[in-house]
Amino acid sequence: MKGFAMLGIGKTGWIEKERPHCGDYDALVTPLAVSPCTSDIHTVWEGAIGERNDMILGHEATGTVIETGKEVKDFHVGDRVIVSAITPDWGSLEAQAGYPMHSGGMLAGWKFSNIKDGVFADVFHVNEADANLALIPKGMSLESATMLCDMVPTGFHGAELANIAFGDTVCVIGIGPVGLMAVQASTMRGASQVIAIGSRPICVECAQKLGATDIIDYHNGPIDEQVLALTKGKGVDRVIVAGGDRTIFIAAITMLKPGGCVGNVNYFGNGETLEVPRIAWGCGMAHKRIEGGLMPGGRLRTEKLASLVNIGRFDPACLITHTFHGKEHINDALLLMKDKPQDLIKPLVILN
Ligand code: NDP
Ligand code: ZN
DSSP states (O other): EEEEEEETTTEEEEEEEEOOOOOOOOOEEEEEOOOOOHHHHHHHSSSOOOOSHHHHHHHHEEEEEEOTTTOOOOTTTTEEEOOOOOOOOTSSSSTHHHHHHHTTSSSTTTBBBBTBBOOOOEEEEEEEEHHEEEEOOOOOOHHHHHTTTTTTHHHHHHHHHTTTTTOOOEEEEESSSHHHHHHHHHHHHSSSSSEEEOHHHHHHHHHHHHHEEEEOGGGOHHHHHHHHHTTTOOOOOEEOOSOOOTTHHHHHHHHHHHHHHHHHHOOOOSSOOOOOOOTTTTGTTTEEEEEEEEOOOOOHHHHHHHHHHHTTTTTTTGEEEEEEEHHHHHOOOOOHHHOOTTTTSSEEEOOO
């Protein structure tokens, strides 16, 4: 079979690979639609998780089940499924402790395009199919369903990590597809003012549609100063970080009220350390928490998030600005994600 792979840091291309083996609890899936993630960009072009050779990329796919292991109960050949980007080992001690995304070691629930081949392939392997797949609800578009693999659960996890409560003021730093879903999640969790930080007009327009009450452009000066000015010096109750570089916590902590919380879902691709501002962090005593996390993954969470879309609460298909047809366009879509042109939020490649 063929797959579109990271050949080494900064290098990608199509390779031939053996079709994966399906274990007793597993499934093999052929993709219906895939989407590249900014994380693929950090992985390939920043070498963020180190060297990877001939590793098939991609962790966002909807697909059709083509084989199941003999112990798989709920999924069958021909089922159309949403495959979560994070596919934990649910029997692990880490999962039992409430951290399935770290099953088997830190970040090890993130298997596709990290510790095994990803989904930009003719066929890919899903461990623990009953726990890690979800059926695409009847009538749901591939656009909406594919955004449920990673963009929705990650943006929503940002709101969970920030622990948004009714009436909280929230700042969402970064309004790419992940940050936009964090804006959506903030409004659904009852935020009052939602300040969104970004610059590309297409993202700004989408943020406003999803509930952002104020927009700040980080090109117009330090964002903490702009947020403090907007809030009459008070700052915000919660911050979600979905963009920015390794100095972003300086602004995030400075704009946060004492007792507030930063929920980070950003993937910092370089640098040895991340900076925290001493004075704004109350010299260590401000009760300003930073929670950073990989999204949890799994069937139940995917089904629940899909039910929100299915019942009409929101539709993540609004994130897709570029649609390609055919696997020969996977590279085009990936390069769009790398270059982030003005008219891009998220590309989708439809395969079947
Ligand atoms: P994008 O690159 O599409 O969006 C980044 C956003 O940050 C844009 O709105 C951009 O603004 C803004 N931005 C850039 N620089 C700054 C700055 N200095 N200060 C403030 N804002 C800035 O990313 P995605 O939405 O695709 O992904 C966001 C992050 O989430 C990535 O790091 C990705 O790897 C990570 N991720 C994490 C996952 C997890 O489970 N934790 C899963 C999936 C992704 P502009 O409008 O100018 O472009
Ligand atoms: Zn991702």
